[in-house]
Amino acid sequence: MTATILVLYYSRHGAVAALADKIAIGVQQAGAEAQVRCIPPLDTQHASRHALVSQAELRQCDGLAFGSPVRFGNMVADAKAFWDNTTSIWLKGELIDKPAGVFTSSGSMHGGNEATLLSMSLPLLHHGMLLTGLPYSEPELHQTKSGGTPYGPTHVSGHQADNKLSVEEQRLAIAFGKRLATLSQQLKQHKE
């Protein structure tokens, strides 16, 4: 059966959403289904571009890509609050052995995107997920002058937050989606 990859993100100004779109393309290129969903915002005035995720969608996914903007070197509070509300899923071990990875966007080049990816990984590890990033066999990891890390896809949106995704950032986000989907498909087939 086709694996479903939940591409779950929060984005205030669209940079993380742009990465999510590219990751979804990579998921589809690997023959899996991309279910793109937003993390419920703490500020209820904030309009999300995709449907808000349900607990059932998180439970049922075969793989997870989790995205948040950098906020003072860490994930946005909305994303932390979301994970703090997943205790019932954790108690039942419903995410154990599912592949997962993280992606982010920062304003500045050294503004904490790698630190943010590492802290975003922590709740996923507590849930027993199998973390994957990007291998250096991806040529753009060597070539990028902005985002893209072995810890996961990133974007540097700039001081005015108006940088578009670079070619390298786009290719790495697509490669990440493909990798996550391929691993999730293989594990799903193995379990069936």
Ligand SMILES: Cc1cc2nc3c(=O)[nH]c(=O)nc-3n(C[C@H](O)[C@H](O)[C@H](O)COP(=O)(O)O)c2cc1C
């Ligand atoms: C409260 C706040 C804190 C931020 N902290 C950082 C930071 O620590 N480092 C950084 O490079 N950018 C920081 N930024 C900039 C955002 O990470 C950046 O604009 C990001 O691309 C936004 O993603 P979005 O367009 O998906 O909302 C911060 C922005 C806000 C509003």
